[in-house]
Amino acid sequence: MxxxxxxxxxxxxxxxxxxxxxxxxxxxxxxxxxxxxxxxxxxxxxxxxxxxxxxxxxxxxxxxxxxxxxxxxxxxxxxxxxxxxxxMKRGTLRIGSFGPTSSIKLLPKILQHYRAAHPGIEVHIDEGPDRQVIQWLEERRIDIGFVVLPQERFDTFRLIEDQMVALLPADHALAGRDSLSLSDLCHEPFVLTEAGSSELVSRLFSAARLTPNIRYRCSQLISTLDTVGRGDALTVVAEGSLPDDNDNRYVKKPLSPPVSRQVGLAVLDQRQSSPATLAFIKLASSLNDRQAA
Known part of the structure; x- marks a missing residue:
């Protein structure tokens, strides 16, 4: 063999x-x-x-x-x-990434510095929903993954924290409210984004013993935003996943009570992680510390 x-x-x-x-x-x-x-x-x-x-x-x-x-x-x-x-002149690093938060807002900057520091490391990136990244970690298809914390079965490293927000059409009857509860969102058509923090959104409603009126399921956030912008549904998303440009077709409202989301890196076992993986963790953590400061 x-x-x-x-x-x-x-x-x-x-x-x-x-x-x-x-x-x-x-x-x-x-x-x-x-x-x-x-x-x-x-x-x-x-x-x-x-x-x-x-x-x-x-x-x-x-x-x-x-x-x-x-x-x-x-x-x-x-x-x-x-x-x-x-x-560390040669090697391979396999990364799992989910949604706009990691794929668009976190990963590009980390990779820019990582490739400059370790140009000989070949980086492979697989993108999928958050639950898919977890499965890839468990199956050892990737070395490290961006995940929504906490994840007790892995060794994890916190990077950012943001807030979950309600997203609704700009002309919706609830658009004038300062904040919205989960129960406020259960009586309208709801769109669930399969990518990103879909597991967290589902757990929030389940913990509150509420059932959203799910009419749409979108694989990508951009489709979810378009569905809300057309006035067809409302949703709950992570604020950090939203595009930087303001879209006047929809409005975001904080949840009451507030719900935070943490995103970090996860490995199956830090003690068995390769030097390339550990170097990525160290660099990502240092960039996050600098940004926080």
Missing amino acids: TLTQLEIFSLVAELRGFTAAAHRLEISQSAVSHALKSLEQELGVELLRRHQSQVELSDIGQQLLLRARAMLGLANTLRQEAADARG
Whole structure:
């Protein structure tokens, strides 16, 4: 069993295909097939089931995939530690990011300084809803992720805090109020943004034993803003996720009582994190401290 075989197995499982994995790795499809066949013969189990152009994991394959990703993660940490001894000239950092808060407002500035300090580190960024980033962390698909805090199952590092706000059409009957309670928002059509802090919004209503009248679900915040701006619904979003430019089609109102949101970085285990990951955490934290000051 080799790390190359495990890497091919992990990538085929993620991409659900031999051709896609071969293209990503820039090797032939026959090389991918040979590597997986050899791995299955060595282990004596079927890891993948072939269905025409797609594949799916067998039951034992799903179990071994988590082990394979853990081994690949440790191997990457070893390489990073060796690279650190050489001045961290080479390496890979896989980042998970969610919504405008991290992808637009936090990540670009951090990456600008990180690439300047560590130009040899190859950075891969995957974007998805907050719950997706958490899943990627658990499955070891990424080294570090931006998350809504708290997240007790991970080692976390707080970066920013903002407020949750109600967002409603500018001509809405509630637009003149100074603040709004969650109960005020339950009687109107509601749009839920699947990206960003959707889990937090759902928990807020659930904790208050309230049920919003969800009529729309949008995968991106920009679609949510357009839905509210058209007058079709209202919503609750994090203030830090809103665009800097003022859109007169909708208004934001603080919640009563106020609800804060914290965003930070999370890793599965800081003690096993690579030097590239730790350097990213240190840089992000220092930039945040400077901005706070």
